[in-house]
């Protein structure tokens with residue numbers, strides 16, 4: 372019987388952890404929560420890019436635990452806002468803002484902006500860091516439109532206000548397994564796997 376590859380999920384976001392557990396299961400990886408360990412250092416997200424922050428999350432945890440770790444830095448880029456909130460998505464409405472505070476602020480900022488100008492994308496950068504190896508970086512995006520009002524209760528973050536024109540629903544109205552087929556995180560995971568296979 373082959374051992375499943377154990378990879379620490381270098382995130383404190385429970386929504387991400389759930390999604391990774393499904394995405395990892397498809398690869399035959401075993402995702403291990405940070406909660407399984409004590410004394411894990413806080414990672415200060417002071418990078419200017421998703422990649423810088425994802426690298427810092429993954430390498431800090433992989434080094435501390437001496438185990439493979441995946442870091443995820445992700446967020447929402449809104450075209451009418453010149454790409455904001457971007458890397459600041461989690462802190463958009465303030466340092467310890469809730470998901471709801473963040474998407475409410477977004478709806479406020481976009482009030483009066485017509486549908487054609489409400490285009491946006493989720494972006495996710497993933498880094499797999501393994502002790503003694505070069506970190507591997509992959510990214511994925513998912514295109515959508517910012518809704519006028521929230522719909523749905525699945526997922527996390529900005530999902531209730533992220534409308535998918537092709538599907539006619541918001542990300543928060545999709546069943547989790549469907550989000551996991553189309554999301555920026557799923558795309559990044561696929562790209563990470565492809566990079567790993569190329570490297571052999």
Ligand SMILES: O=c1nc[nH]c2c1ncn2[C@H]1C[C@H](O)[C@@H](COP(=O)(O)OP(=O)(O)OP(=O)(O)O)O1
Nearest residue numbers: 382383384443444445446447460461527528529530
């Ligand atoms: O699939 C998603 N569906 C909805 N919203 C999402 C998604 N993916 C990222 N987002 C939003 C949530 C948060 O406002 C920001 C991520 O911030 P980000 O720093 O990467 O994550 P976090 O602080 O929640 O957890 P951690 O840094 O421990 O991984 O983008």
Ligand SMILES: [Mg+2]
Nearest residue numbers: 384416444461
């Ligand atoms: Mg964060």
